[in-house]
Amino acid sequence: MSEADLRTLGEEYKYHFVDEVKPVFVAERGLSRRVIEAISYHKGEPEWMLKFRLRAFEIFQKKPMPTWGPDLSGLDLDDLVYYVKPAEVRDAKSWEEVPEEIRRTYERLGIPEAERKVLAGVGAQYDSEMVYHRVREELERQGVIFVAIEEGMKKYEDLFKEYFAKVVPPEDNKFAALNSAAWSGGSFVYVPPGVKVELPLQAYFRVNTPEFGQFERTLIIVDEGAEVHYIEGCTAPMYSTESLHTGVIEIVVKRGARSRYTTIQNWSTNMYNLVTQRALVYGEAYHEWVDGNLGSKVTMKYPSSYLLEPGARSEILSIAFAKTGQHQDTGGKLILAAPHTSGTIVSKSISKGEGRASYRGLVKVTEGARHGKVNVECDALLIDPESRTDTYPYIEIEEETAHVGHEATVSKINDEQIFYLQSRGLKEDEAAALIVRGFIEPIAKELPLEYAVELNRLIELEMEGSVG
Amino acid sequence: MNQLEIRDLWASIDGEMILKGVNLVVPKGEVHALMGPNGAGKSTLGKILAGDPEYTVEKGEILLDGENILELSPDERARKGLFLAFQYPVEVPGVTIANFLRLALQARLGREVGVAEFWAKVKKALELLDWDESYLSRYLNEGFSGGEKKRNEILQLLVLEPTYAVLDETDSGLDIDALKVVARGVNAMRGPNFGALVITHYQRLLNYIVPDRVHVMMDGRVVAEGGPELALELEAKGYEWLKEKVKEGA
Numbered sequence: 266m267s268e269a270d271l272r273t274l275g276e277e278y279k280y281h282f283v284d285e286v287k288p289v290f291v292a293e294r295g296l297s298r299r300v301i302e303a304i305s306y307h308k309g310e311p312e313w314m315l316k317f318r319l320r321a322f323e324i325f326q327k328k329p330m331p332t333w334g335p336d337l338s339g340l341d342l343d344d345l346v347y348y349v350k351p352a353e354v355r356d357a358k359s360w361e362e363v364p365e366e367i368r369r370t371y372e373r374l375g376i377p378e379a380e381r382k383v384l385a386g387v388g389a390q391y392d393s394e395m396v397y398h399r400v401r402e403e404l405e406r407q408g409v410i411f412v413a414i415e416e417g418m419k420k421y422e423d424l425f426k427e428y429f430a431k432v433v434p435p436e437d438n439k440f441a442a443l444n445s446a447a448w449s450g451g452s453f454v455y456v457p458p459g460v461k462v463e464l465p466l467q468a469y470f471r472v473n474t475p476e477f478g479q480f481e482r483t484l485i486i487v488d489e490g491a492e493v494h495y496i497e498g499c500t501a502p503m504y505s506t507e508s509l510h511t512g513v514i515e516i517v518v519k520r521g522a523r524s525r526y527t528t529i530q531n532w533s534t535n536m537y538n539l540v541t542q543r544a545l546v547y548g549e550a551y552h553e554w555v556d557g558n559l560g561s562k563v564t565m566k567y568p569s570s571y572l573l574e575p576g577a578r579s580e581i582l583s584i585a586f587a588k589t590g591q592h593q594d595t596g597g598k599l600i601l602a603a604p605h606t607s608g609t610i611v612s613k614s615i616s617k618g619e620g621r622a623s624y625r626g627l628v629k630v631t632e633g634a635r636h637g638k639v640n641v642e643c644d645a646l647l648i649d650p651e652s653r654t655d656t657y658p659y660i661e662i663e664e665e666t667a668h669v670g671h672e673a674t675v676s677k678i679n680d681e682q683i684f685y686l687q688s689r690g691l692k693e694d695e696a697a698a699l700i701v702r703g704f705i706e707p708i709a710k711e712l713p714l715e716y717a718v719e720l721n722r723l724i725e726l727e728m729e730g731s732v733g
Numbered sequence: 734m735n736q737l738e739i740r741d742l743w744a745s746i747d748g749e750m751i752l753k754g755v756n757l758v759v760p761k762g763e764v765h766a767l768m769g770p771n772g773a774g775k776s777t778l779g780k781i782l783a784g785d786p787e788y789t790v791e792k793g794e795i796l797l798d799g800e801n802i803l804e805l806s807p808d809e810r811a812r813k814g815l816f817l818a819f820q821y822p823v824e825v826p827g828v829t830i831a832n833f834l835r836l837a838l839q840a841r842l843g844r845e846v847g848v849a850e851f852w853a854k855v856k857k858a859l860e861l862l863d864w865d866e867s868y869l870s871r872y873l874n875e876g877f878s879g880g881e882k883k884r885n886e887i888l889q890l891l892v893l894e895p896t897y898a899v900l901d902e903t904d905s906g907l908d909i910d911a912l913k914v915v916a917r918g919v920n921a922m923r924g925p926n927f928g929a930l931v932i933t934h935y936q937r938l939l940n941y942i943v944p945d946r947v948h949v950m951m952d953g954r955v956v957a958e959g960g961p962e963l964a965l966e967l968e969a970k971g972y973e974w975l976k977e978k979v980k981e982g983a
């Protein structure tokens with residue numbers, strides 16, 4: 266198959282259309298006990314969950330806004346709508362059951378087609394609720410669960426309760442508390458011992474309501490020796506006012522299991538994207554984060570892996586692209602809490618115009634985690650003279666046997682490279698886009714082909730008419 | 734009109750005048766050699782032909798089949814059929830030769846090029862160059878040896894099929910086998926629709942690529958011209974005698 270054939274995932278500016286969907290319920294603005302009770306009521310939740318939400322709300326109110334990172338002063342948490350129920354049908358098992366206007370959106374985004382061709386299962390969230398979830402039958406027969414998180418809570422309550430909020434408790438940070446209070450939508454995934462899910466599972470998040478907060482919550486349990494690759498994609502139309510996406514992703518990778526979580530986020534530039542992603546990795550297991558952040562106004566996202574038993578390994582690959590008016594504050598955290606654990610963080614950021622990309626990372630080797638090994642590499646590419654990048658590498662080592670390497674480079678788009686490529690017929694901005702693609706290639710090549718093509722296409726769009 | 738013509742070209746960099754009135758014509762269908770001591774301005778001329786924005790053209794014209802291309806960007810010149818094989822090819826990490834070459838070919842032809850068509854073309858070029866397919870998935874010039882970089886320039890020449898090519902010391906740093914391979918590549922391009930200016934220091938290359946004419950540059954100007962025998966004379970006598978002659982003439 267040629268690259269051109271694979272460009273099935275849509276056309277230019279496909280994300281900026283506003284859907285004509287009339288929601289069936291919209292909560293009043295701001296977050297309060299009343300709104301939380303309403304969310305809980307609409308979901309028909311068990312009592313313990315409402316209690317959990319209200320407790321998290323108290324924690325949220327007590328915690329101050331983080332001031333150590335990007336400027337969040339433009340975010341008015343009281344002016345947001347915290348819950349929008351798009352339709353009565355929830356979590357349909359076939360696209361025919363999804364209300365037509367919503368279905369059309371996903372068709373425009375190429376989701377059902379991708380599902381037929383390259384995915385093992387698809388989940389689709391629209392504003393606050395999952396409207397679709399389906400996993401291939403043979404996987405279902407093997408016991409693989411891939412459903413809306415609400416369904417996970419109700420149908421698999423014991424399993425759910427064992428892990429929910431155990432990886433990321435509400436006390437963790439202000440936005441984890443906010444998500445815990447207001448969460449809605451997201452996936453619940455369980456892969457039984459030894460089952461290998463060959464094709465990726467994908468969840469797709471769409472925000473349509475303006476001044477809205479999306480609080481997806483995903484819980485993934487990969488049982489012993491199992492394998493899974495979960496992909497998340499996000500878009501929203503462009504509004505002049507700010508919106509918020511605050512997800513919490515909890516992943517448990519049990520002994521000998523392998524998992525990979527890939528996000529390619531291309532939010533519109535009015536989005537605050539503040540997400541907590543964390544994986545607990547057990548003995549001999551492996552977890553990989555692939556994190557691509559292209560859109561949003563502000564992104565704060567540091568996927569983290571806790572290596573809890575000997576032989577646990579993790580890799581964090583992060584790409585950020587910041588344009589004028591955007592601040593991508595991204596990176597990763599590796600916590601080595603057992604002997605003979607190891608991990609890598611590779612971060613590649615591109616700043617264009619007055620965009621700012623910051624690498625923020627934590628490497629921690631706890632006492633007793635002997636012979637831990639960590640390698641951190643962060644490379645920044647600056648396109649314009651006014652582009653900005655900075656790095657905040659935090660390293661805490663309590664073990665003298667630890668091996669921690671950190672390498673950082675900052676480069677500018679090189680005029681000689683541009684001239685060389687131009688002398689072969691590529692236009693100046695095409696040449697620059699190609700250089701940027703080359704820059705992120707070490708990460709892009711880790712993606713399934715379709716997503717690598719999609720990422721390259723997004724980069725080309727971002728780079729269009731860029732140099733002069 | 735079917736020629737690459739350089740007319741009284743003056744050019745500077747960082748306030749320093751490097752080209753001081755270059756006059757030179759390469760008719761389509763001919764291969765010319767450009768020789769001259771280090772620092773004479775040969776590479777400068779090549780880069781200015783290709784449109785390197787680092788240099789300022791103070792005066793003169795570059796006519797491609799009669800059209801002045803001085804105002805055109807490097808990519809526009811390339812799409813019109815001009816090609817420069819760099820003396821020092823540039824490394825572009827993360828970009829495979831295959832990917833890059835296909836984009837370049839599409840730019841050159843001004844249309845989409847299907848995978849099959851692309852492969853057919855590249856395969857032929859690789860065979861001629863005695864090169865392994867595996868090079869296509871390597872990143873452009875990254876970690877290439879000097880000789881591999883030069884060979885890669887000729888690969889691009891063969892695939893892009895320009896009308897006029899300037900080859901800047903494509904022979905330097907090559908072992909004798911590689912030299913023959915490069916010569917084979919250039920000779921394969923020879924024909925009524927191709928003109929080339931081959932910059933070299935060595936007669937050795939000209940044994941394999943026999944030039945129709947030889948130009949000699951010194952201190953920013955072309956100071957001598959002749960047939961292939963001029964290169965032999967330079968090989969035997971060096972540049973001193975020519976320098977003396979130029980001084981006397983001045």
Ligand SMILES: Nc1ncnc2c1ncn2[C@@H]1O[C@H](COP(=O)(O)OP(=O)(O)OP(=O)(O)O)[C@@H](O)[C@H]1O
Nearest residue numbers: 746747749751769770771772773774775776777778
């Ligand atoms: N940025 C610059 N500032 C000043 N002088 C420069 C600059 N770049 C090149 N030059 C000078 O221009 C002159 C011509 O250089 P050029 O590379 O064209 O020579 P050449 O004939 O190709 O030499 P060689 O045979 O060694 O490749 C040299 O004297 C060089 O030092």
Ligand SMILES: [Mg+2]
Nearest residue numbers: 775776777820
């Ligand atoms: Mg030179």
